[in-house]
Amino acid sequence: MVDITLGIIGGGQLGSMLAIAAKKLNIKTVIFCDDLDAPAQNFCNKFISGKYDDKNKISEFTNLADVVTYEFENIPYETLNEINKLKPVLPKPSVNRLIQHRLAEKDFINKLNIRTTRYVSIEKKSDIDALEDFLPGILKTTTLGYDGKGQHPISSREDLNSINLDFSRGYILEKLVKLKKEISIIITRFSNNKYEIYEPIENTHEDQILKNSKIPADINEKIFDQSKEWAMLIAEELKYTGTLCVEFFIDRNDNLYVNEIAPRVHNSGHLTINAFNVSQFENHVRAVCGLEQIPLKKISNAKMINLLGDQISHYRNSTSLKDNEFFFDYLKKEIKEKRKMGHITILV
Numbered sequence: 001m002v003d004i005t006l007g008i009i010g011g012g013q014l015g016s017m018l019a020i021a022a023k024k025l026n027i028k029t030v031i032f033c034d035d036l037d038a039p040a041q042n043f044c045n046k047f048i049s050g051k052y053d054d055k056n057k058i059s060e061f062t063n064l065a066d067v068v069t070y071e072f073e074n075i076p077y078e079t080l081n082e083i084n085k086l087k088p089v090l091p092k093p094s095v096n097r098l099i100q101h102r103l104a105e106k107d108f109i110n111k112l113n114i115r116t117t118r119y120v121s122i123e124k125k126s127d128i129d130a131l132e133d134f135l136p137g138i139l140k141t142t143t144l145g146y147d148g149k150g151q152h153p154i155s156s157r158e159d160l161n162s163i164n165l166d167f168s169r170g171y172i173l174e175k176l177v178k179l180k181k182e183i184s185i186i187i188t189r190f191s192n193n194k195y196e197i198y199e200p201i202e203n204t205h206e207d208q209i210l211k212n213s214k215i216p217a218d219i220n221e222k223i224f225d226q227s228k229e230w231a232m233l234i235a236e237e238l239k240y241t242g243t244l245c246v247e248f249f250i251d252r253n254d255n256l257y258v259n260e261i262a263p264r265v266h267n268s269g270h271l272t273i274n275a276f277n278v279s280q281f282e283n284h285v286r287a288v289c290g291l292e293q294i295p296l297k298k299i300s301n302a303k304m305i306n307l308l309g310d311q312i313s314h315y316r317n318s319t320s321l322k323d324n325e326f327f328f329d330y331l332k333k334e335i336k337e338k339r340k341m342g343h344i345t346i347l348v
């Protein structure tokens with residue numbers, strides 16, 4: 001029997017689902033989170049709350065863990081690097097540093113000859129002058145964005161001037177892709193050329209927030225193959241350990257672009273809990289804890305619906321779920337507009 005304690009930084013829904021997957025494998029979990037109300041404390045063996053740069057708390061956490069992973073990108077690099085001197089942090093801190101910066105991330109992807117949207121860095125007011133080529137576009141902060149936070153659609157230079165940009169932060173302006181569809185690939189890399197890769201998942205966003213995911217994705221064979229190849233290339237190039245998600249755009253001419261990489265389990269992969277023999281969470285725990293790799297088998301087609309804000313209330317009070325419907329409540333204390341509160345997966 002294994003005796004491993006997995007440390008997880010971050011205590012949201014992804015941390016919860018990682019802890020649930022770990023428990024199934026007899027792996028203990030200790031979760032470190034800056035939110036006292038973090039939902040994942042309901043599912044882990046030990047919960048420690050503290051700021052992500054609190055040296056004492058981090059040291060307490062590190063001592064308890066045999067291996068450390070994380071459920072979100074925006075953790076100070078220094079914190080991951082310090083922990084990594086004592087206990088392995090997987091995926092490696094350098095991977096997280098690269099991906100948490102939108103410009104570094106896109107430069108990395110382009111170097112692999114993988115298509116991304118066209119983009120330009122904006123660091124100072126005068127950078128705004130020669131941008132016609134990138135309009136209409138979306139302006140994003142280079143760091144700390146998620147669920148569309150820190151993003152502004154821009155159709156003219158006047159739009160840019162009317163936003164109060166804080167140049168103590170960096171920005172990226174991306175050309176808007178005329179989207180036909182969005183898909184994602186979830187891949188778990190165990191070691192050199194050893195992967196489990198899920199089929200492409202088709203995603204629908206509303207106000208830049210993921211709303212629905214489904215398999216199979218309605219895409220042609222070329223995109224099916226290319227998206228998987230690109231995800232494998234990215235994971236291999238990063239020498240990645242664990243589960244990674246690559247988000248893609250498909251434009252109206254069926255061109256494929258990588259939108260972004262998430263160095264972690266991903267919302268679009270929630271349907272893997274019910275639709276496959278091994279979920280993205282279990283695969284992540286298996287990979288970072290050095291457990292056996294199990295060949296992936298699909299059980300069913302599926303559809304996942306995110307419950308945002310008070311959409312959760314109806315399901316919290318409902319007892320009428322069908323046999324093929326699975327409801328997850330993230331147990332977040334406060335209902336906030338557009339906040340991801342739970343999801344439903346329907347096997348179809």
Ligand code: ADP
Pocket residue numbers: 117138145146147148149174175176177178179182205208209247259260
């Ligand atoms: P986040 O880090 O918030 O997930 P993304 O860059 O993935 O940020 O953007 C969120 C969503 O906004 C995308 O999934 C897509 O629907 C839309 N979006 C972002 N950038 C572009 C773009 N350049 N062209 C078209 N749609 C975009």
Ligand code: MG
Pocket residue numbers: 247260
């Ligand atoms: Mg995204």
